[in-house]
Amino acid sequence: MYKLITKSISKNYVPYSVCLCTSTVNTKLNEVGQGLRKIQPKTNEIKSYGQPTPDTHPHLLKPGEFTPGLTLAEFKSRRERFVDKLLSSSNTKKHCVVIPSAKKKYMSGKIPYVFRQNTDFMYMTGCLEPDSCLLLEIDNEKFTSTMFLRPKDKNMEMWDGVVTGLGDPGFFGVDQAIDIADLNNYLDLTFKSSQPDTLWYNTEESEFTRLTSTVKELVKSAWGANLLSPTNLIHQLRLYKSSAEQKLMQKTCQIASEAINETISWSNPDISEHHIFAKVDYECRMRNASYLAYPPVVASGQNATTIHYINNCQMLKSGDTVLMDAGCEYGGYTSDITRTFPVSKSKLSDAQRVLYEIVLETQKSLIRKLQEKAYSLDELFEIMCLELGKYLKEIGFIPKHLSGVDLARASYKYCPHHVSHYLGMDVHDTPSISRAIKLEPGMVFTIEPGLYISADNRVVSEEFRGLGVRIEDDALMLPNNKVQILTEACVKEIKDIER
Known part of the structure; x- marks a missing residue:
């Protein structure tokens, strides 16, 4: 006959239950006693708090850090x-x-x-x-x-x-x-x-x-x-990032740059915008980002003319471009990148190439000007409008006689958003700070010119209708009018996006 014997153990032992034959209880109890697992006293107990610490999450925090990268x-x-x-x-x-x-x-x-x-x-x-x-x-x-x-x-x-x-x-x-x-x-x-x-x-x-x-x-x-x-x-x-914050901004921008590069290479016409969303999210998280910094824009074809398009549900088509605006958050600091690229490793069409080159050259011009003297974000916006206007006159989108304020207003219709905002813990960081102040060392900001040609625009020739291009990078202002492009690793030259 068998009985279930449960021995109550002192607080230093794990409770132990075993099925024994009554005829051999004493012998079996001795064997059980020898086999009990004694719990060792806790000598190095790690205290848990309401957030990660270097002891509880050494993969996230180095010794001495209170949050990633910060003491x-x-x-x-x-x-x-x-x-x-x-x-x-x-x-x-x-x-x-x-x-x-x-x-x-x-x-x-x-x-x-x-x-x-x-x-x-x-x-x-x-x-x-x-x-x-x-x-x-x-x-x-x-x-x-x-x-x-x-x-x-x-x-x-x-x-x-x-x-x-x-x-x-x-x-x-x-x-x-x-x-x-x-x-x-x-x-x-x-x-x-x-x-x-x-x-x-x-x-x-x-x-x-x-x-x-x-x-x-x-x-x-x-x-x-x-x-x-x-x-x-x-x-x-x-507004002014410390040296530790600058390193965090470099890290979050590097993560997003690598993730977007992977996503561009992976894209093909057999998937939807939603899959692109999932891919860039995955690639950011696999590089230890907490999550995406905002709902990404993944706009293929004429969806790219909707500046804040986040439905992300259309199928990609061969011959289209995808405008993807995505960034991630790492250690509480965000990145914000936009790239426009052709689907399925194809070449840009002539019209796509014209618009892309205009936007890219405008962005490069803005970066060069930042290294000449101190500008405000609002001044950069004015320069962007004039730069875009110059090129748009050349391709017949804007009357050639326009100049100055009239030229800027005309080009604004094709890029109806600011060229920059501050960047940091929030994507649109420090919103109470005016964009009219001069940029100074330690400030991080975006540079994001774009062109959006609506499908019903009858001023332009048909091949341009329904096209949208934006190129956005994140920049850190350094002393002596030096500018560090934090997202430089993210591809944007035509030879690289066409692959």
């Missing part, structure tokens, strides 16, 4: 420089700055979108967790920093993963950590006790609706207190 010291320095900039821009000395994170967003019910952190919050903290907030309390030149976070909760963490919790504010390099649920009450008490002259909070873009209401009520009830947004001050810092 905790860099995030502390950003907060210090922010406070210095704030104080230098203000006549008062007591301030309260509230910078919230992003919140989780849901497709439907409990199905979340992939979380992406608010980039201003990310820039100031390096924190990747949702439902968080940074509070800076400034009194003259001294300030204290507080992170409001979700507390540890075993049930929640079983579903959503580990959170950092409140027990280790030093992990983020701040003075204290408090439960995010207490943020509104804490802010109310702090505002009333310290009576800051200005409360800095972006009421227009915050996803924390209750916090926004609290902030407005506090300022409304306070005598003489100001409510200002910290966004522009943060963007003034973000």
